[in-house]
Amino acid sequence: MSLKPVKIGICGLGTVGAGTFNVLSRNAQSIAARAQAVLQVVHVGARRDNPDCALGDTRVSRDIFDVARDPEVDILVELIGGTTVARELTEEAIRNGKHVVTANKALIAEFGNEIFALAEEHGVSVRFEAAVAGGIPIIKALREGLAGNRIEWLAGIINGTGNFILSEMREKGRDFADVLAQAQDLGYAEADPTFDVEGIDAAHKLVILASLAFGMPLQFAAVYTEGISRLTTQDVDYAEELGYRIKHLGVAKQNGDGVELRVHPTLIPEQRLLANVNGVMNAVLVEGDAVGPTLYYGAGAGAEPTASAVVADLVDLARDLAAGQSNRVPALGFAREQLRDLPVVPMAQVVTPWYLRMEAEDKPGVLSAVASLFSEQGISIEALIQKAPAEGETRVPLIVLTNRAAQGSVDAAVQAIEALDSITGEITRIRVEALDG
Numbered sequence: 001m002s003l004k005p006v007k008i009g010i011c012g013l014g015t016v017g018a019g020t021f022n023v024l025s026r027n028a029q030s031i032a033a034r035a036q037a038v039l040q041v042v043h044v045g046a047r048r049d050n051p052d053c054a055l056g057d058t059r060v061s062r063d064i065f066d067v068a069r070d071p072e073v074d075i076l077v078e079l080i081g082g083t084t085v086a087r088e089l090t091e092e093a094i095r096n097g098k099h100v101v102t103a104n105k106a107l108i109a110e111f112g113n114e115i116f117a118l119a120e121e122h123g124v125s126v127r128f129e130a131a132v133a134g135g136i137p138i139i140k141a142l143r144e145g146l147a148g149n150r151i152e153w154l155a156g157i158i159n160g161t162g163n164f165i166l167s168e169m170r171e172k173g174r175d176f177a178d179v180l181a182q183a184q185d186l187g188y189a190e191a192d193p194t195f196d197v198e199g200i201d202a203a204h205k206l207v208i209l210a211s212l213a214f215g216m217p218l219q220f221a222a223v224y225t226e227g228i229s230r231l232t233t234q235d236v237d238y239a240e241e242l243g244y245r246i247k248h249l250g251v252a253k254q255n256g257d258g259v260e261l262r263v264h265p266t267l268i269p270e271q272r273l274l275a276n277v278n279g280v281m282n283a284v285l286v287e288g289d290a291v292g293p294t295l296y297y298g299a300g301a302g303a304e305p306t307a308s309a310v311v312a313d314l315v316d317l318a319r320d321l322a323a324g325q326s327n328r329v330p331a332l333g334f335a336r337e338q339l340r341d342l343p344v345v346p347m348a349q350v351v352t353p354w355y356l357r358m359e360a361e362d363k364p365g366v367l368s369a370v371a372s373l374f375s376e377q378g379i380s381i382e383a384l385i386q387k388a389p390a391e392g393e394t395r396v397p398l399i400v401l402t403n404r405a406a407q408g409s410v411d412a413a414v415q416a417i418e419a420l421d422s423i424t425g426e427i428t429r430i431r432v433e434a435l436d437g
């Protein structure tokens with residue numbers, strides 16, 4: 001039986017573009033058998049060629065909008081990144097009746113609501129498996145595999161660059177800047193790597209996961225975002241002494257009538273699987289009421305892992321085309337008119353255990369003054385370490401692990417403790433997640 005072709009235009013020929021081209025050609029036979037169609041790249045839009053992929057006689061346009069308007073193209077793959085031109089390109093493709101596959105988390109997180117509405121209006125689909133956690137099929141898992149569940153919470157390591165940096169710092173004591181440069185060389189980092197180290201990239205991904213999990217419109221502006229740039233090896237080491245690893249986590253949790261949406265460095269008990277996810281690997285832990293905990297693990301960045309997700313979306317769309325359907329699965333899994341505007345819980349009300357580190361005078365009475373300021377806020381102390389003073393120093397590092405406490409109470413205690421004469425400088429605060437339900 002001869003299979004019909006589905007014609008694809010790829011815009012952007014960087015790391016992921018080249019990876020997609022290569023996976024499509026290397027695995028053409030099995031992909032065609034799965035898609036019930038030959039996935040044929042007929043048009044590439046790119047400002048420059050990429051030595052990592054041989055385009056052969058594929059048509060190449062320097063103006064990417066030529067691809068969006070090409071009547072031959074059925075599906076446009078948007079891999080240019082950014083949100084301005086990428087949004088115009090995506091909307092132009094949709095208006096021209098093309099389905100869109102994108103790896104662009106910023107685009108979906110910030111403008112997904114508008115893009116999905118436009119796609120529905122034009123009877124086309126937008127797919128974005130590659131936007132979150134690289135090669136891990138977490139979007140499909142939340143949208144389809146877990147569709148029977150009420151999702152209680154999810155927590156994930158969803159920035160490969162950040163995890164690579166933290167792992168190298170912990171395992172090899174390497175310098176932050178040096179590891180970041182290597183992540184850029186390996187094609188893991190964003191064009192602007194502050195997106196990786198300041199948590200913005202993870203926030204983009206978290207908001208997408210939360211919308212799929214809880215059936216809510218995308219609310220990127222509501223995510224609390226803290227990166228890894230201020231973490232020190234000192235904290236990594238002290239955390240280890242207490243039996244924890246520091247990971248950069250995205251957490252989305254049902255809390256009363258609202259949801260918590262937060263991205264920040266987090267101490268995780270060292271025996272948890274997530275604490276042992278290292279290098280560029282990502283992992284997302286999802287707790288559903290029926291299924292219980294499920295864990296998804298894999299490469300979170302890189303050419304072919306991300307291409308794997310792009311190609312899966314292409315196969316999905318080709319199957320829909322073969323069945324004469326579009327939007328069979330809504331973009332966020334829930335019918336758009338059923339999405340609920342859930343309120344995001346203010347961070348002051350978010351309750352977790354805390355790790356705090358301060359510099360204290362090494363003299364009698366300091367510990368009890370600190371302890372009583374915690375107790376005034378109803379915060380109980382789970383563990384406390386006082387390190388020996390360095391040679392010729394009178395101050396000592398004091399590390400406190402608290403029980404569960406609202407951020408508002410911790411803020412008040414920290415403010416009062418920082419005002420003590422016996423405490424120098426700012427107190428370092430990192431949240432703790434037990435990840436046990």
Ligand code: HSE
Pocket residue numbers: 131133134158159160161162188189190196201300301302
């Ligand atoms: N910069 C991203 C990361 C790429 O490091 O995870 C994949 O989204």
